[in-house]
Amino acid sequence: MNAIISLCHFCELHGPKILYCTQPFRPQEPRPPGNEEAEFDVTHKVKPSSVVVPNSSVKDRCDGCKSVQMGFVSHDEEAKVSYVSTQQPYNPEVFTRIRQACLRSLSSEVCPGREGPIFFGDTQCGHVLSYTFYIPDTQARGMHRWYSILVVMMDKIYLLNSWPFLVPHLQIVIQSLQKKAQVVYDAEEAKCPQRPLRMEARVNMFNFIKQRGGSKPARSLQEITGDKNVFQMLHVAFLWILKACGSRITEKLLEGPPTEDTIIDMEKQEETEEGFIKIYTRKLDGGELVQTDSDAAEDGEKTPSLETINHQRVEEECHDEFAPVVRDIRHLRKILGRANFQALAHHVVIGNQVIVSGHEKSMVKSFNNVLKTLLPKGCCRLIPWSLEYEESWRCNFLGLSPDALLPQHVNSSEMFVLVEIVLKPRQEVNENPSPCSAANCAEPVEASSMEREISSDFSSGVSGPASDLSGLSLGGDGHEEYPDLEQFEFNMSSPTTLPPKIPTVLAKMIMAVENNNLSLEVVEAAFTCLREEWMNKVKVLFKFTKAGGNRSEEDTKKLLQIVGARAEDKQLLMFWMTGLSVQYREHILAASAPGNVHK
Secondary structure, three states, X not given: OOXXXXXXXXXXXXXXXXXXXXXXXXXXXXXXXXXXXXXXXXXXXXXXXXXXXXXXXXXXXOHHHOOOOOOEEEEEOOOOEEEEEEOOOOOHHHHHHHHHHHHHHOOOOOOOOOOXXXXXXXXXXXXXXXXXXXXXXXXXHHHEEEEEEEEEEOOHHHHHHOHHHHHHHHHHHHHHXXXXXXXXXXXXXXXXXXXXXXXHOOOXXXXXXXXXXXXXXXXXXXHHHOOOOHHHHHHHHHHHHHHHHHHHOOOOOOOOOOOHHHHHHHHHXXXXXXXXXOOOEEEOOOOOEEEOOOOEEEOXXXXXXXXXXXXXXXXXXXXXXXXXXXXXXXHHHHHHOHHHHHHHHHHHHOOXXXXXXXXXXXXXXXXXXXXXXXXXXXXXXXEEEEOOOOOOOOOOEEEEOOOOOOOHHHHOOOOEEEEEEEEOOXXXXXXXXXXXXXXXXXXXXXXXXXXXXXXXXXXXXXXXXXXXXXXXXXXOOOOOOOOOOOOEEEEEEOOOOOOOOOOHHHHHHHHHHHOOOOOHHHHHHHHHHHHHHHHHHHHHHHHHHOOOOOOOHHHHHHHHHHHOOOHHHHHHHHHHHHHOOHHHHHHHHHHOOHHHOOO
């Protein structure tokens, strides 16, 4: 919190005086070498107040106007802030502002009852929260002394918003001082009552102004409270208030509206008043309702969906950290080779069902999870493991047991790709070592026999050798080595004949994966930006086609040109349209209703 907390009092001899102040200091810019008159570094040393403020002479001070000679310093290593407590601010401009606030708080700016908080100030001298209070003292005129605690800062809105926090905590500090002073006051009154002596004292025109309860000069706060460490206590209290108040209100940078993936996540987690998870369903052509990716609730009972059961079961069975897995998108690209990875990714982004079959559940699950990064979250319907085939409308990523058979209607379909993860015999693993990794291979090598076999088995029409990512720079040091998984063989097959050109967004994703200068974190950020960019194009197409009435093919082509999409992107856009959030769909359809359209 960029503010200063000061303790001020009204001296009977010298008027309003600054008694004690605490302020934060942050690291300064590096000083040029040889600059002897640079600004004082408060994080290592504190100047005496008499040196800092030359205008305050010794004649203008008494014991009641003094607090500490040097001061106290506390360092917050985590926040890189030092809190310094001295009698007066070392900066002349700051001293002038605190001095002005002190005069106003103990003279003209008075709240009802003369005790309590009050706010005043301006943009020139700063804004002030002043809390005035009395401390009992048998030696003072009127049997008490007048003090105030000031919180001074330039940000008016911040100070006003901090009022509910500052006032109660300032009251705690004030009550602590008053209790200590009351103990001393009661002890002195019991020993020598002052009120009868003052009533009997003779007052004339010469001693009226400086009439005091005793012959001793004004006492310090330490003597009034009977606590020699009272200023240390104030130092700790003030710095805690500054730190806690600064942590209480934080500024958040809003970069824009939530992404479509964020809205999908919020929809999945939205709860009803009864505590159930709200379900968003989509009606099929036959009228059957299908749950998206959440828990189902029927007749007041929460029934976990098939996806949820499978997720929990696979998570429990795949907890082994040493189990073979596909780590990330680059690891998958290295395993499959360029041609097969591109073909598989093409199937994913246009909505064909990906069926991954294998005995190793951890491998199957990680394989599908990596492929999900190519799609928006709304387009991902995953069943990580199943003993029987699940229809494509239920999931577009399916982990299937090798013992399961594909139905006849699926084999005759052209909307799926099958990836079989087969464990090689040990003899074949020893005879055919895996391709070199990024850490031990300096030059590209020819495609391995395994990769050539994958290309020959894959009937998608993709040509070209399957090469690995030799010399790929990964991670922070650029030498992360992926597990070779040489004991596995990846056989891919599909009756689908893919278009000769891949979608534009997929080409950019592959380009990011193959860029050796990009770390994995940058690749993930690039994927997020690309997905959001093309989801915005999907939103435009949805409003144009679904909510804008009947559109001709020619109009749709013109729109695709305007948004920067090509003919090969149309199938992707139509599939990604199914991943739009329910909130956006309802908003657009409601806004486009005949009664809501303003012409």
